Amino acid sequence: MIIQINTDNNIEGRQQMAAHYESVLADALSRFSSQITRLEVHMSDENSDKKGTDDKRCMLEARVEGLQPIAVTAQSGTLHEAVSAAVSKLKHALDSAIGKLKQY
Template sequence: MNIQINTDDHIKGSAKLEQHTEVVVESALGHLADHVTRVEVHLSDENGKKTGGRDKRCMMEARL
C-alpha cells in the first residue's frame, strides 16, 4: 500500500508529519493492504494564516 501525503500552503510538511501520518493510515487500513493499492492523504488548514488547532482538515482517498 503506497501512501501519498499532500499538504496545502499553510501546513508545513516534514519527515515527522509524514511518519506520523503513515503510522495512522497503516494502523487504520493495514487489514485492507491486500486490496488497497494507494492512499492519498490531503491535509489542509481551513482558516489559512489564522491560529488555532481546530481548523485542520484531513481527507483520504483510497485506491483499490
C-alpha cells in the same frame, strides 16, 4: 499499499508529520492493505494563520482494486482529530464497499 501524503503550505513540519501519519494510516488500515493499492492523503489548514474552529481538513482517497476510488473528508480543530475522523469514515466506507463486492 502506497501512501502518498500531500499538505498545503499552511501545515508546519510537513516532513516529520508525513512520516508519522504514514505509519498511523498504515496501522489503522492494515486489514485493508491487500485491497488498497494506493491511499492519497490531503491535509490542509482552511483558515491559514487566522484562528478558527474546525479549520483543519483531512481528505483520504483509497484506490481499491476492482472499485472506483473511495474518498472521505473530515474537519476538526486539530490535524490529529481530522485524520482520526477521516480514518473512521474510510474504514466504514471500505467495509461497506468490500462487503458488497464479496456478496457477488
